[in-house]
Amino acid sequence: MGEVEETVADVGEFALIRRVTGNRSAGPATLLGPGDDAAVVAAPDGRVVACTDVLVEGVHFRFDWSPPEQVGRKAAAVNLADIAAMGAEPTALLVGIACPSTTRASVVDELSAGLAAEAARARAGVVGGDMTRSDTLVISVTALGTLDGRAPVTRAGALPGDIVAVAGKLGWSAAGLAVLGRGFRSPVTVVGAHRVPAPPYSAGPAAALAGATSMIDVSDGLLADLAHIAEASNVAIDLVGDRVPVDQRLIEVASALGADARHWVLTGGEDHALAATFPNASAVPPDFRIIGSVARGTGVTIDGKPYPGDTGWQHWR
Structure with a gap:
C-alpha cells in the first residue's frame, strides 16, 4: 500500500502558517517578518499602496489544469500587477488560505512556494498569513507597495490628446484557457500563459516616471479595462486596429480551435498587461x-467604431 499523505488537519493551523510564511525571503522593505501578531513593513514615502484579490477553486483556478505551485504564482501576480498599475513598487504580500480539512498539506506547501517565488520576482516578500477551514479552497492575497515619492497613477488622469500604450502580453491567457477548455495541454507556451501570467512589474514605475497620466492592469480585457479609464477620466479612447498586436502563435492556435485570435487580444483577461496614457x-x-x-467624448472604439459583442470579463454575468 502507498504511503498516506498528511492533510492540513494532521498538520494543524499554526504549523501550516509557519509552512506558508517560514523560511521565505521577506523582501527588502520588511522590518519585522512573520511570527508575531503583525508584520512591520517600511513605508519611508509615508504612504502605502494596497490592494487585495480573492481566488476561488473552480472559479479562478482548477488543480486539474494548474498545479498548486502555479496557482500560488498566479494568486501573487494578480495582486502585484495592481500595485504596479498605480506606478508603485511592490513591497509585501499577506496571504489567507481557507480549505477543507482533507486538503493535502503538500498542496499548501506548493501554493506557498509559488506565492513566495512570484513575490520575489517583484522584489517583495510574503510577510504574514492565516489559515482557516472552508468547504472550498480559497486564496486571499493582499499586496502592499510604495510610491517612492511619486504621485499615484490613477484611472482618472487621461486627457484629450494623450497617447494610449500597453506593456506586456495580450490574449495569451484567453488562448490558454480556450486550449485547456478543449481538453488539450499544449502548446505549452500558450497554456503556460494562462497558468502563470507574467505582468511587467517594472513597467508600472517606469510609466509613472515617464509622466503617465493614467494606468490600469488589464485583468478583465483590454477594451473593458480601457473603458474604466475612459469613464474615470471622462474621455473617449480610440484604438488603431492595426497597432493592437496579435501574435502569430495565437493566430495559429485560434485557427486550430476555430476561434478568433483578435477577440482574445481585445477582450481576454488575466494577462495582467499594463495599459497607460501618456502626454x-x-x-x-x-x-x-x-x-x-x-x-x-465617451467610450472606447476601434478605428472609430464600437466593438461588437462582449468587451471583457464580468463576474455574475
Missing part, C-alpha cells in the same frame, strides 16, 4: 507600444 509619443517608455489615442 505624447516621446514620453512612452521602451517597454510600451502605442495602440491608440485619447479624445473628447
Whole structure:
C-alpha cells in the first residue's frame, strides 16, 4: 500500500502558517517578518499602496489544469500587477488560505512556494498569513507597495490628446484557457500563459516616471479595462486596429480551435498587461507600444467604431 499523505488537519493551523510564511525571503522593505501578531513593513514615502484579490477553486483556478505551485504564482501576480498599475513598487504580500480539512498539506506547501517565488520576482516578500477551514479552497492575497515619492497613477488622469500604450502580453491567457477548455495541454507556451501570467512589474514605475497620466492592469480585457479609464477620466479612447498586436502563435492556435485570435487580444483577461496614457509619443517608455489615442467624448472604439459583442470579463454575468 502507498504511503498516506498528511492533510492540513494532521498538520494543524499554526504549523501550516509557519509552512506558508517560514523560511521565505521577506523582501527588502520588511522590518519585522512573520511570527508575531503583525508584520512591520517600511513605508519611508509615508504612504502605502494596497490592494487585495480573492481566488476561488473552480472559479479562478482548477488543480486539474494548474498545479498548486502555479496557482500560488498566479494568486501573487494578480495582486502585484495592481500595485504596479498605480506606478508603485511592490513591497509585501499577506496571504489567507481557507480549505477543507482533507486538503493535502503538500498542496499548501506548493501554493506557498509559488506565492513566495512570484513575490520575489517583484522584489517583495510574503510577510504574514492565516489559515482557516472552508468547504472550498480559497486564496486571499493582499499586496502592499510604495510610491517612492511619486504621485499615484490613477484611472482618472487621461486627457484629450494623450497617447494610449500597453506593456506586456495580450490574449495569451484567453488562448490558454480556450486550449485547456478543449481538453488539450499544449502548446505549452500558450497554456503556460494562462497558468502563470507574467505582468511587467517594472513597467508600472517606469510609466509613472515617464509622466503617465493614467494606468490600469488589464485583468478583465483590454477594451473593458480601457473603458474604466475612459469613464474615470471622462474621455473617449480610440484604438488603431492595426497597432493592437496579435501574435502569430495565437493566430495559429485560434485557427486550430476555430476561434478568433483578435477577440482574445481585445477582450481576454488575466494577462495582467499594463495599459497607460501618456502626454505624447516621446514620453512612452521602451517597454510600451502605442495602440491608440485619447479624445473628447465617451467610450472606447476601434478605428472609430464600437466593438461588437462582449468587451471583457464580468463576474455574475
